[in-house]
Every structure is written in structure tokens, then in C-alpha cells.
Amino acid sequence: MSNTSNENEQKIQSASNSLLSKLTRERPTLPGETYGVPGSGNTVLLSLTTIAILLFFWWLITAMGWVKPLFVPSPQSIVVKFLNIWRDGFTGSALWVHILISAGRVFSAFLLACAIGIPLGLAMGMSPLIRGIFDPPIEFYRPIPPLAYLPLMIIWFGIGETSKVLLIFLSVFAPVALGARAGVRSAAIEQIHAAYSFGATRWQVLRHVILPSAMPEILTAMRIGIGFGWTTLVAAEMVAATKGIGYMVLTASQFLQTSVVIMGIVVIAGIAYLFDLLMRMIERKVVPWKGKM
Amino acid sequence: MSLNVENATVIYPGTDGRPPTEALQQINMTLDDGDFVVSIGASGCGKSTLLNLIAGFLAPTEGQIILDGSAVEGPGADRSVVFQKHALLPWLNVLENIEFGLMLQGHTKEARNTVAGRFIKLLGLSGFENSPVYALSGGMQQRVGIARALTCDPKLLLMDEPLGALDALTREKAQELILQLWHDTGKSVFFITHSVEEALFMGTRLIVMSPRPGRITHEFDLPFSRKFLDGTSARSVKASPEFIEIREEVLAIIFADEEAV
Ligand SMILES: Nc1ncnc2c1ncn2[C@@H]1O[C@H](COP(=O)(O)OP(=O)(O)OP(=O)(O)O)[C@@H](O)[C@H]1O
Ligand SMILES: [Mg+2]
Numbered sequence: 001m002s003n004t005s006n007e008n009e010q011k012i013q014s015a016s017n018s019l020l021s022k023l024t025r026e027r028p029t030l031p032g033e034t035y036g037v038p039g040s041g042n043t044v045l046l047s048l049t050t051i052a053i054l055l056f057f058w059w060l061i062t063a064m065g066w067v068k069p070l071f072v073p074s075p076q077s078i079v080v081k082f083l084n085i086w087r088d089g090f091t092g093s094a095l096w097v098h099i100l101i102s103a104g105r106v107f108s109a110f111l112l113a114c115a116i117g118i119p120l121g122l123a124m125g126m127s128p129l130i131r132g133i134f135d136p137p138i139e140f141y142r143p144i145p146p147l148a149y150l151p152l153m154i155i156w157f158g159i160g161e162t163s164k165v166l167l168i169f170l171s172v173f174a175p176v177a178l179g180a181r182a183g184v185r186s187a188a189i190e191q192i193h194a195a196y197s198f199g200a201t202r203w204q205v206l207r208h209v210i211l212p213s214a215m216p217e218i219l220t221a222m223r224i225g226i227g228f229g230w231t232t233l234v235a236a237e238m239v240a241a242t243k244g245i246g247y248m249v250l251t252a253s254q255f256l257q258t259s260v261v262i263m264g265i266v267v268i269a270g271i272a273y274l275f276d277l278l279m280r281m282i283e284r285k286v287v288p289w290k291g292k293m
Numbered sequence: 294m295s296l297n298v299e300n301a302t303v304i305y306p307g308t309d310g311r312p313p314t315e316a317l318q319q320i321n322m323t324l325d326d327g328d329f330v331v332s333i334g335a336s337g338c339g340k341s342t343l344l345n346l347i348a349g350f351l352a353p354t355e356g357q358i359i360l361d362g363s364a365v366e367g368p369g370a371d372r373s374v375v376f377q378k379h380a381l382l383p384w385l386n387v388l389e390n391i392e393f394g395l396m397l398q399g400h401t402k403e404a405r406n407t408v409a410g411r412f413i414k415l416l417g418l419s420g421f422e423n424s425p426v427y428a429l430s431g432g433m434q435q436r437v438g439i440a441r442a443l444t445c446d447p448k449l450l451l452m453d454e455p456l457g458a459l460d461a462l463t464r465e466k467a468q469e470l471i472l473q474l475w476h477d478t479g480k481s482v483f484f485i486t487h488s489v490e491e492a493l494f495m496g497t498r499l500i501v502m503s504p505r506p507g508r509i510t511h512e513f514d515l516p517f518s519r520k521f522l523d524g525t526s527a528r529s530v531k532a533s534p535e536f537i538e539i540r541e542e543v544l545a546i547i548f549a550d551e552e553a554v
Contacts, residue, residue, distance in 0.1 A: 190380035193350055198394035198445055199370035208397065212384045289383035292427040 037291070073259040078266065081259040090260070091251060093243050102245040103271060105161070105236065106229045109168035113225060117176035118218060124177070125184025125214075126206060134177075142174040146232045150239070159240035171232040172225040179221020183214030216290045219283045223276060230272045294448040294481050296324040296347065300356035303342050303507075315506035316342040320356070322500065322509065324449070329475055329482045329518060331496030333489060333543070335550045339507025340485045344453050347483060348374050360449075370398065373442035375452040380438055381426045388413070388422040390437050394445040412440040416470065432463035436470075443474065450475075450482045457487060468495055469527055476522050489543050493517055494531055501543060503550045511546060513539065 029035045055075060061067055062074035069077065085095050124131040141149070146167050157163040187209050195205045237246030245264050252260035283290070303317040316339040324330050332340045345351040346358055349368040358365040360372075373394070374380075381390050389396075391412060392405040400408075413419055416436040426434060435455060442450060455471075456464045468491060475482055486492050492499055494517050501511040521530050530536060 188379040190376040190378070191382060193348070193368070193374060194376065194380045194441075195393075195397060196350070196368040197348060197370070197372060197374045198397045199368075200397045204397050208393075209382065212382070215384075287384070289425060289427055293379070293381070293383040 034292075070256060070258055073262065077259050078263050081263050082267075085260070085263070090248050091242070098243055098245050098248050099267065099271070101243045102233055102237070102268075105164055105244065106168055106226070106233055109165045110172050110222075110226050110229050112165070113169050113172035113176050113229075114222060117173045117225075118180045121177035121180025121218075121221075122184060122206070122211065122214065125181040126210070131181075138174055138177060141170065142178075146171050147235050150235055154239055163239075164236040164241070167236045168229050168232045171228040175228055176218075176221050176225040179224065180214065180218050183217030183221070184210055186217055187213040216283070216287045219279065219287065223279045226275060226279075227272065230268055233268065294326045295361060296322075296449065296481070297359040298322040298343070298346065298356070299359060301343075301346055301353040301358065302355040303339070303346065303351065304354045317346070317353075318506035318508045320507075320509060324481055324483060326481060327479055327497075329484065329495060329497045330500065331484045331486060331492040331498070331515075332500050332502060333486060333492045333547070334502030334507075335504050335547055336487075337507075338502040338504035338550070340502060341453055342507065343502075344374075344451050344483065344485060347449070348372055348451050370394070370445050371447055372449045372451055373445060373447035375435075375438050375442045375450065375455045377454045377457050378434075381434055381441075383425065383427045386423050386425055387418060387429070387437055390426055391418075391440045391444060393441055398445065408444050409440070412443055415474065416440045430463075432459050432467065435459060435467065439471065439474070443478070443480075448481065450480050452482065452484045454485050454487065456491065464491070465527060469521070471495065472518050472521060475518075489540055489547070490531060493536060493540055493543070494521070494527070499543070501546055510550075511543075513543070515539075 029040075033040070058072070059075050062069065062072055073081075082095075089095060090098060120130075120134060124134055149170075150163075150167060153163040153167050157166060191209050191213065192205055195209050200208070233244075234246035234249060237244040238250060241247040245268055249261050249264035249268075252258075252264065298320050301317055301320040302315070305314040305316055307313040320343060322330070322343075332343065334340055342351065346353055347365070349358075349365045349372065352366075382393065385393065388406075388409060391409045395405040395408060413422060416439060418433065418436060418440065421429065421433065426437060429437065435458070439455065452471075456467050459467060471482075472495060474480075484492075484495060486495075493515055496515050497518060499511075499513040499515055500509050501513075502508065503510040517530050517536060521527055
């Protein structure tokens with residue numbers, strides 16, 4: 001009896017040992033990986049554990065009645081709320097309509113910001129003329145919180161879709177443009193010189209050296225940019241919206257429906273996270289060479 | 294092909310209160326068809342600066358560079374550069390890297406493939422056409438760089454320490470390969486190295502440079518590459534008494550410079 005419990009203890013200890021050492025020890029990498037790349041390694045297990053622990057504490061404080069459901073509803077009630085709204089809709093529109101409307105606003109703003117921001121950022125990196133012209137306005141508006149210029153947007157562009165998409169567009173545009181601008185510096189001077197010594201034109205150098213080598217930074221900037229887009233969504237749907245996840249969250253908060261608020265937040269986070277996973281997949285496909293040369 | 298560097302002086306402006314650097318002072322040099330000129334000297338004596346002048350990346354503060362009768366004004370396809378590192382494009386595979394120059398010059402896919410195929414064979418890269426360049430060994434990457442420089446049939450090959458990052462064995466093999474290519478293609482070469490042995494073995498002419506200000510202090514005509522191409526083995530060329538004698542002489546010059554710094 002004492003023997004087996006001892007053995008069990010040992011097993012547990014060795015298991016925790018190996019987990020600990022797995023996390024702390026520097027092992028040689030497998031072929032095809034690079035040793036000593038800072039921060040390399042798989043984090044799925046750790047992340048899942050963190051999520052589980054957070055959920056557990058959330059459940060614990062609500063189940064024990066330490067806080068009122070008005071402030072923190074239980075995780076189960078959020079799921080129930082989600083199912084209810086999925087079935088019955090919210091203020092007359094189905095949940096997926098709210099999701100689609102919001103996603104449409106964010107993604108159209110995002111695409112527009114990329115379509116204008118990436119070429120402009122590249123141009124700013126390549127030409128002192130264009131940098132000189134566009135640097136002050138972008139740097140000026142970039143640190144201003146979107147809520148601060150929301151009233152202006154509404155005064156200028158009305159309460160329709162334009163001002164909503166434009167607000168999100170502005171929050172995505174700056175990081176994307178600045179990322180593309182910084183990416184121009186990624187190419188090694190030897191790569192650029194090599195192209196010129198083959199008689200390349202400035203345009204060819206841009207197209208065949210600068211742009212491909214800037215791809216990793218551009219993709220990172222796009223990931224950061226769309227993050228800003230989701231952050232701005234709620235602000236964009238504050239005024240005169242009748243549909244959208246941000247609208248749902250704001251309306252629910254006015255009626256103290258905390259569980260709907262949290263549910264909306266989780267939905268936004270979920271979509272944003274899925275899109276980020278997609279972007280990372282694209283990154284692996286488009287720039288498999290990132291950091292390798 | 295004939296290249297004349299005439300009284301070239303390069304002064305880098307001083308920044309942040311540091312004094313300006315006279316990287317090259319009154320350099321005169323000629324390079325004729327089929328020459329293999331090697332430049333050697335203490336670190337910072339202006340070798341790369343001289344190469345950048347010839348390549349057209351840098352304009353001289355004074356003097357001029359004359360290539361086939363006209364002044365060099367910027368880089369051009371008649372002078373290809375092989376860099377020490379960082380010059381391949383990791384988003385292209387081996388074949389695409391080698392074809393890069395031809396692609397920029399607008400050659401058709403077939404024409405590119407024919408030319409690139411020749412150099413792939415010549416440099417022993419067969420079978421790696423579709424490999425990503427970052428998965429190659431350093432020596433292979435360097436061979437890709439050399440193949441790429443050769444595809445556009447330049448009159449003059451400029452090499453800035455192309456073998457500096459290689460191990461001894463790969464390096465010796467690469468030296469023989471470059472000599473063979475030079476012999477077979479009849480190109481002119483300007484070659485920078487830190488290895489005295491490599492300099493003496495490869496060049497038809499050696500220019501020894503000295504720092505602060507950078508200038509050419511000695512020149513040697515060299516017979517050793519011819520001997521190798523006539524069939525003497527590389528090691529026995531490098532072990533011959535004449536070779537060792539001149540090697541020690543050059544080493545003494547360079548060491549004296551290093552100590553003067
Ligand atoms: N862009 C620059 N700005 C200012 N000074 C420079 C610049 N490039 C080179 N120098 C200076 O010019 C001198 C010659 O440099 P260069 O790179 O030509 O030397 P090198 O002979 O190639 O040296 P190494 O053998 O170490 O490569 C050095 O003193 C260096 O500090
Ligand atoms: Mg150098």
C-alpha cells in the first residue's frame with residue numbers, strides 16, 4: 001500500500017520534473033530547425049493550461065457566489081445566452097447577421113487600409129519626397145484615440161456606413177503603412193547592389209528585392225493592423241448603428257445585460273483570433289524563409 | 294576590356310564630430326583583358342571601397358574610373374559582383390537565384406534555363422535547382438552567387454572576399470574552381486581576400502594596400518595560377534619555394550602595416 005503510493009509519488013514527481021525540464025532546458029534542435037532562435041518552441045500546452053485555469057477561477061467565483069451575476073455572470077450562463085441569442089436573435093436580427101455586419105465593416109476597412117497603406121508605406125520608405133509629405137499627418141493622427149475623432153467623422157461623413165468604416169480604416173491604416181515603410185529597410189544592401197549590378201532599374205529593385213524582403217514586416221503589420229480594427233469596432237458602432245456585435249455589446253450594457261456584453265466580447269475575440277491564425281498560416285506559406293538568411 | 298583607375302581618391306565625410314576618413318588616396322591601377330588582379334591589405338585599408346568604385350556604387354571624391362574608354366557612372370551589367378554574404382534572395386530557389394540577372398534583363402524563360410543550366414553544371418549544383426537557398430551549405434551558397442554573377446556574361450567579375458566564410462577544404466576547392474572558370478571563360482577578375490596564400494595562388498597580379506590613408510604600396514606579378522592551370526597540383530604550387538618566399542615577403546609587409554596602426 002505504502003509502496004504503491006510511493007511509486008505514484010515518484011511517477012508524479014518524474015512527470016512534473018520532465019515537464020519542468022522540458023520548459024527550461026535547452027536541448028539540441030531537431031534537424032530542420034535552428035538552435036537558439038529566441039523564443040522558439042511549442043506553447044500550445046501552456047496556453048491551453050492557462051485558459052483552463054482562468055475558466056476554472058471564473059467558474060469558482062461565480063459558483064461560490066463571491067460576486068453578483070450582474071457584475072460577473074457565470075461561464076455557463078454565457079453559453080446559455082449565446083445559444084438563446086443564436087436561436088432568437090438580438091433586437092430583431094439574428095446573431096450571425098450582427099457578426100456578418102461587423103466583420104464586413106472591419107474587413108472592408110482592413111482591405112482598404114492595406115490597399116492604400118502598403119503602397120503608400122513602401123513609397124514612403126523609397127522616396128524622401130513622399131515620406132516628407134505623408135509623415136507628419138500620419139504621425140499626428142496615429143496616437144489619437146479613435147473615440148476622440150469619432151464626432152468629427154460623424155459631422156463630416158454622417159451617421160451611415162461611411163463614417164463607421166472610415167473610423168476603422170484610420171485605425172488600421174497607420175500601423176500598416178508604417179510597417180510597410182519599415183519593411184523597405186529589410187533588404188540587405190548586398191541584395192540591392194547585386195540587382196543594380198545586373199542593370200536593374202529602380203522599379204525592378206523595388207519589385208524584385210525590396211518588396212519580397214519586406215513581406216515579413218508587411219504581414220506582421222497587417223496582423224497588428226487588423227487587431228486595431230477590432231479594437232475600434234465598438235467605437236465605430238456607438239452611433240446610429242442598429243446591427244453589429246459592437247452595437248449588441250453597447251445596447252446590452254445599457255440594459256445591464258452583462259452576460260450579453262461578455263458574450264459579445266468573446267465573439268469578437270474569437271473571430272479576431274481565428275483570423276490571426278489564418279494570417280499566421282499565410283505567413284508560413286508566403287515567407288517560409290523568414291528569419292532564415 | 295580595359296579598366297583604368299586614375300588618381301582615385303575617396304574621402305568619407307566625418308559624422309558626429311569624427312574627422313573624415315581618407316579611405317583611398319591617389320589610387321592608380323589598370324586591369325586588362327584576362328587579368329586576375331588580387332587586392333590584399335590590412336583591414337580598413339580601402340579594398341572594399343576600391344571595389345565599390347569599380348562597381349559604380351560609389352563615386353570617387355577625386356579622379357576617375359575609365360572602363361573601355363568611358364567614365365564609370367553607376368553600376369552596370371558589364372561588371373558583376375560576388376559578395377561575401379547576404380546577397381542571395383531567400384524567396385527564390387537555387388535556379389531562380391542563378392537566373393536572377395537574366396530575368397532582370399528580360400530574357401525568356403527558355404534562354405534563361407539554357408544559360409543557367411550550363412553554370413549549374415559547371416559549378417556542381419546539379420540536383421539542387423529547386424532547393425531553397427537558405428537550406429544550402431555556405432560553400433554551395435557561394436557557388437550559387439558565383440554562378441549568378443557569371444550568367445550575364447560580364448566583362449569583369451568583382452569579388453569581395455567571396456571565400457572568406459568557407460572552411461579550408463571547401464575554400465581550396467572553390468579557389469581551383471574559380472581559376473578554372475576564369476581560364477575557361479577568359480573573364481577579367483578583381484578579387485579581394487585576406488588570405489595571402491589565396492592571393493598569391495589565384496592572381497596574375499597582386500596589389501598590396503596600406504591603411505590610413507588607403508593606397509597601393511606594392512605590386513607583384515604572379516606566375517602561380519598559370520602553373521596550376523598548366524597542370525601542377527594546387528598543393529605543390531603552394532608548397533614550392535618561390536611561393537613560400539614571396540608569401541613571407543607579403544606577410545611581412547602586411548604585418549608591418551598592422552603594427553603601424
Ligand atoms: N560608409 C562609410 N562611411 C564612413 N567611413 C567608411 C565607410 N565605409 C568605409 N569607411 C572607412 O573607410 C576605410 C576603408 O574601408 P573599407 O571597407 O574599404 O576597408 P576594407 O579594406 O574593405 O576592410 P576589410 O578588409 O575589413 O573589409 C575604413 O577606415 C572605414 O572605416
Ligand atoms: Mg571589405
